[in-house]
Amino acid sequence: MTLLDNQIQAIQKLKQYNVGALFMKPGAGKTRVACELIKEVSPDYVLWITPFQTKENLANEIKKWGYEFPQDIIGIESLSNSDHLYLKCRDKLKKSSNSYIIMDESLKIKNKPALRTQRAIKLSRLANYRLIMNGTPLSRNILDLWSQLEFLSPKILNLSFSQFKKTFCEYVTITQVSKNKQQSMDIIKKYHNLEYLYQLIAPFTFSSSLELKVNWHYIRHDFTIDDELLQKYYEIKDDYLQKAAAYTININFLEMSQVMQHCYCLSSEKFTIVESLIAGKEATTIIFCKYKRSEEALIKAFPNVKITTFAKSSYGLNLQYYNQIIYFDKTFDYSQRDQSERRIYRTGQTQDCYYHDLSGNVGLDNLIDSNISKKTSLLHEFKKELSQKNSFEVIMDAF
Numbered sequence: 001m002t003l004l005d006n007q008i009q010a011i012q013k014l015k016q017y018n019v020g021a022l023f024m025k026p027g028a029g030k031t032r033v034a035c036e037l038i039k040e041v042s043p044d045y046v047l048w049i050t051p052f053q054t055k056e057n058l059a060n061e062i063k064k065w066g067y068e069f070p071q072d073i074i075g076i077e078s079l080s081n082s083d084h085l086y087l088k089c090r091d092k093l094k095k096s097s098n099s100y101i102i103m104d105e106s107l108k109i110k111n112k113p114a115l116r117t118q119r120a121i122k123l124s125r126l127a128n129y130r131l132i133m134n135g136t137p138l139s140r141n142i143l144d145l146w147s148q149l150e151f152l153s154p155k156i157l158n159l160s161f162s163q164f165k166k167t168f169c170e171y172v173t174i175t176q177v178s179k180n181k182q183q184s185m186d187i188i189k190k191y192h193n194l195e196y197l198y199q200l201i202a203p204f205t206f207s208s209s210l211e212l213k214v215n216w217h218y219i220r221h222d223f224t225i226d227d228e229l230l231q232k233y234y235e236i237k238d239d240y241l242q243k244a245a246a247y248t249i250n251i252n253f254l255e256m257s258q259v260m261q262h263c264y265c266l267s268s269e270k271f272t273i274v275e276s277l278i279a280g281k282e283a284t285t286i287i288f289c290k291y292k293r294s295e296e297a298l299i300k301a302f303p304n305v306k307i308t309t310f311a312k313s314s315y316g317l318n319l320q321y322y323n324q325i326i327y328f329d330k331t332f333d334y335s336q337r338d339q340s341e342r343r344i345y346r347t348g349q350t351q352d353c354y355y356h357d358l359s360g361n362v363g364l365d366n367l368i369d370s371n372i373s374k375k376t377s378l379l380h381e382f383k384k385e386l387s388q389k390n391s392f393e394v395i396m397d398a399f
Helices: 005-014 030-041 052-064 076-081 083-095 115-124 144-152 161-168 194-204 227-245 253-263 268-278 292-301 334-341 363-381 390-398
Strands: 019-024 045-050 071-075 099-104 129-134 169-177 182-191 205-208 216-223 285-289 306-309 324-327 353-360
Touching: 005 019, 005 030, 005 205, 019 030, 019 144, 019 194, 030 052, 030 099, 030 129, 045 052, 045 076, 045 083, 045 115, 052 071, 052 076, 071 076, 071 083, 076 083, 076 115, 083 099, 083 115, 099 115, 115 144, 129 144, 144 161, 144 194, 161 169, 161 194, 194 205, 216 268, 227 253, 253 363, 268 285, 268 292, 268 324, 268 353, 285 292, 292 306, 324 334, 334 363, 353 363
Parallel strands: 019 129, 019 205, 045 071, 045 099, 099 129, 216 353, 285 306, 285 324, 324 353
Antiparallel strands: 169 182
């Protein structure tokens, strides 16, 4: 099959370097680009690191295009769980004279202290060629970039994590003191020196979106939480706040929100809304949920509909034969949301895509909606300083 124009552009740009970043929206064909880049250098060993649930899909993609490499495909989760696997990959890279390492879904190594991130970076140091791939370079904030670029080469930024943070972020440090310990957290207020950041990374980065001749439709459906569940929600909220005020716990906001959201995830009106949305569309609908109890209840209620979780199907799967997604539960993670949307908006899709959000009558759901919106805005914030500069036009399209 002939390469697409954006794929040809990516290959022409990145084959000049030993390192590269492909920030291409899901469905835009980044795996094919990676394979072409690998073929250019005829490596004696290729190591693919990818989310565990996408290993089989990645292997099938490589085989479908007719590529054959001396390769291993490992799950990023396994890097932290298996010392044996890590040491095996390290030995193979050490013995190779012309190796290539690819970090697929590179946001999986955004967390600098994580063992998986540290090991992935150590493995990358042993490879002759390095590539990262993701639909978007950001999930939380600009700090997501540091580990990904460090995987490619410390020479790109030439900044420690602390230096990177001080150079590009304005932040305040909040310290919470309890009886036994204190906990500090940095809150980013704004970003600085973005033009300088672009100058550092632009040569090694290619980005593109996927433009299909179909439309996106976002529809919000408000529901009223069952009285009993709503009461439970406020009890949990009040309990957290009282304990925090008394310094008996340090509030972990994401943990608190998970517990609160979980308590009303099976509100009855949600099922009524879903039933109306899938009528006559069972074969073309995917329902995304977050919790195990949601998944089990949905499978029981709608056995003829594809039910999945963000953890299972947000990354690397081709589901373009569906054209409707219902978000039964919400996620704070912008990357998960963006990736899930593009499971159906990808090459081969011929129908308009519909995305339905179920929003309850509590502040938490509104906060999550706002959070996802801000993550989208964060990606576009990069464009502000450089909106008139053609030299950065390609990379800005992804941001």
